[in-house]
Amino acid sequence: MTIKSISSRDNPLYKELKHLAASSQARRKAGRTLLDGVHLCEAYLEKVGLPPLCIVGETAMLNGEVIVIVQQCSGTATQCIVLPDALFHALSQVEHGVDLLFVIDTPDLPTPPRLTQSxxxxxxxxxxxxxxxxxxxxxxxxxxxxxxxxxxxxxxxxxxxxxxxxxxxxxxxxxxxxxxxxxxxxxxxxxxxxxxxxxxxxxxxxxxxxxxxxxxxxxxxxxxxxxxxxxxxxxxxxxxxxxxxxxxxxxxxxxxxxxxxxxx
Structure with missing residues (x-):
């Protein structure tokens, strides 16, 4: 399992993630958003597939459900990153959750020509x-x-x-x-x-x-x-x-x- 560790707040990727987490405008411009927690990440894997980026807090790496998800992502095109808990919590809006995030691409669909279904x-x-x-x-x-x-x-x-x-x-x-x-x-x-x-x-x-x-x-x-x-x-x-x-x-x-x- 290959996972990159980031420990500095000055890391360029971490700065980018903080901007994405804090700004709706940044999310719209990047065409990306954050999925927070085990349930949403599992749902994404099941219904959509692998995300571009998987982010885990250090303590969460001891959680069995998180380990399974990280194993699914590692060794693929998904980039996996582990953060100290303090850095992770600056990205997450969930209190007392399991420290797991996916960064995903948001769909940009053309409007259908007509309304034909519910x-x-x-x-x-x-x-x-x-x-x-x-x-x-x-x-x-x-x-x-x-x-x-x-x-x-x-x-x-x-x-x-x-x-x-x-x-x-x-x-x-x-x-x-x-x-x-x-x-x-x-x-x-x-x-x-x-x-x-x-x-x-x-x-x-x-x-x-x-x-x-x-x-x-x-x-x-x-x-x-x-x-x-x-x-x-x-x-x-x-x-x-x-x-x-x-x-x-x-x-x-x-x-x-x-x-x-x-x-x-």
């Missing part, structure tokens, strides 16, 4: 936890595509990746999409959620592919996109709460579709 459209969803939860629910519901408008949080940020729990590797995620233009090229119904809509989710026939449109945590879906949706629906609830969190709303919608598609 998909999720996100209009300026900004909270990383919400985004990660939405894509995790979407993947669990068998949805394959996610389209993100400009102003939506970066899909491949470490916080979003942790919340997604590996769902990213099951999805095609398109960023910077003109959703208005995409809605004009949809071959399937587009369903937008709105707390003010009169039609309820459970009135719809969801046995066919649909595109789910969800909006900003505070303002919701913008008026121009709302006007272009095939259906505008609300989710009924009994408590004295105006609306559900966007991640909760999406899960309810996705699994009502699953229920209808799997019921006899």
């Amino acid at each position: 998909a999720v459209l996100l209009d300026k969803v900004q909270d990383p936890g919400n985004f990660g939860s939405i894509v995790r629910s979407a993947a669990a519901a068998g949805i394959k595509q996610v389209f993100c408008s400009a102003g939506t949080t970066f899909a491949w940020s470490p916080k979003v990746m942790r919340a997604g729990m590996g769902a990213h590797f099951l999805l095609e995620i398109f960023e910077g999409v003109d959703l208005s233009d995409l809605l004009g090229r949809s071959d399937i119904p587009v369903i937008a959620t709105s707390s003010h809509a009169e039609k309820q989710l459970y009135e719809l026939d969801l046995r066919q592919p649909v595109a789910w449109l969800f909006g900003h945590e505070g303002q919701g879906v913008t008026d121009d996109l709302l006007a272009r949706a095939t259906h505008r629906i609300s989710i009924p609830h009994l408590g004295d709460i105006e609306s559900l969190n966007v991640a909760a709303s999406s899960a309810v919608c996705f699994f009502e579709q699953v229920r209808q598609q799997t019921s006899r």
Whole structure:
């Protein structure tokens, strides 16, 4: 097993990694991001393959799960690096985790010409936890595509990746999409959620592919996109709460579709 050891904060590669860990702009420019922890790294190996770079803290080299992962990476094109714990912790945003990181290339996919299969459209969803939860629910519901408008949080940020729990590797995620233009090229119904809509989710026939449109945590879906949706629906609830969190709303919608598609 060949692993390079870095012990200096002034090492050029370490400086590059610190910049990547700290800056969303740097991640976008480099087309790379960080996967933090055993679960995400295992998911990447299983669903995608070997990463360009594997980084391990010294103490984590005593962990059996980490050893297995490092063995998979070493002896391949993957560069494996071990860091003193203090240097590793300056890269990681996880407290009390297992000190393992992958640096991976982030996909840059061309937007498909038309909407033809069940998909999720996100209009300026900004909270990383919400985004990660939405894509995790979407993947669990068998949805394959996610389209993100400009102003939506970066899909491949470490916080979003942790919340997604590996769902990213099951999805095609398109960023910077003109959703208005995409809605004009949809071959399937587009369903937008709105707390003010009169039609309820459970009135719809969801046995066919649909595109789910969800909006900003505070303002919701913008008026121009709302006007272009095939259906505008609300989710009924009994408590004295105006609306559900966007991640909760999406899960309810996705699994009502699953229920209808799997019921006899």
